Amino acid sequence: MILLEVSGIRCGYGGSVVLHDLSMHVNQGEAVVILGPNGHGKTTLLRAISGLVPLTAGEIKFEGRTISGLEAEEITAAGVVHIPQGDLPFPEMTVEENLLMGAYLPRAWARRGEKLDRVYSLFPRLGERRNQLARTLSGGERRMLALGRGLMSDAKLLMIDEPSLGLAPIVIEEVYTKIKEIAASGLSILLVDENATHAVHVAQRVYLLESGSLVKEGQAGELLMDEALFSAYLG
Numbered sequence: 001m002i003l004l005e006v007s008g009i010r011c012g013y014g015g016s017v018v019l020h021d022l023s024m025h026v027n028q029g030e031a032v033v034i035l036g037p038n039g040h041g042k043t044t045l046l047r048a049i050s051g052l053v054p055l056t057a058g059e060i061k062f063e064g065r066t067i068s069g070l071e072a073e074e075i076t077a078a079g080v081v082h083i084p085q086g087d088l089p090f091p092e093m094t095v096e097e098n099l100l101m102g103a104y105l106p107r108a109w110a111r112r113g114e115k116l117d118r119v120y121s122l123f124p125r126l127g128e129r130r131n132q133l134a135r136t137l138s139g140g141e142r143r144m145l146a147l148g149r150g151l152m153s154d155a156k157l158l159m160i161d162e163p164s165l166g167l168a169p170i171v172i173e174e175v176y177t178k179i180k181e182i183a184a185s186g187l188s189i190l191l192v193d194e195n196a197t198h199a200v201h202v203a204q205r206v207y208l209l210e211s212g213s214l215v216k217e218g219q220a221g222e223l224l225m226d227e228a229l230f231s232a233y234l235g
């Protein structure tokens with residue numbers, strides 16, 4: 001069953017068009033990654049789905065309902081949760097207070113205790129640091145906090161923007177191990193990253209984005225087998 005369906009969208013900033021006639025989808029329970037060089041529109045695509053960049057053409061549907069044109073809060077309330085690049089937490093709040101901010105919608109708030117337990121079992125380091133101010137966390141811990149905050153909501157689709165950005169290789173591996181666990185729990189995931197190495201092991205399906213258009217789609221396994229493609233597009 002298709003969960004998210006993006007059909008022929010066009011959007012950009014001011015007069016400049018960033019995404020042209022872009023179509024893609026995410027099935028229920030699937031982890032999908034969009035790979036592509038920086039500056040080619042990956043973040044813009046997530047922002048368009050979240051209602052932060054208006055479309056000038058095309059349509060986006062979630063669970064069969066048109067969400068393009070809705071306010072960003074309504075799209076979040078529908079279950080599309082966006083973890084932006086850089087994932088800055090509220091620095092003067094504790095880890096736990098930051099996590100609780102992710103459960104601000106009434107349905108999630110009612111189940112916040114159970115959700116906190118789930119986040120702490122997935123990220124024991126956050127549990128140990130629950131009373132620590134977010135500004136004192138390491139880069140990797142901050143990224144975990146951003147993922148945890150996303151899980152505190154009633155997400156049906158978790159969209160994660162470049163989880164490897166600015167982290168040391170060993171920390172990237174740790175973050176991706178957690179994303180794999182989240183995907184294995186059945187939550188649908190749409191991930192964008194410039195770094196293919198880890199992302200292709202988490203995703204079932206991959207799209208390659210170049211200059212605002214998707215140039216290829218395939219199973220992650222096929223991409224891994226295709227060395228020429230892998231090096232041509234992903235370096």
Ligand SMILES: Nc1ncnc2c1ncn2[C@@H]1O[C@H](COP(=O)(O)OP(=O)(O)OP(=O)(O)O)[C@@H](O)[C@H]1O
Binds near residue numbers: 039042043045
């Ligand atoms: N707020 C903005 N105003 C004007 N142009 C923007 C804005 N945000 C992004 N752009 C432009 O849109 C294009 C696509 O940027 P986008 O951030 O979507 O790329 P990306 O593939 O996610 O790369 P990165 O990972 O570096 O963010 C770039 O040319 C960028 O300069």
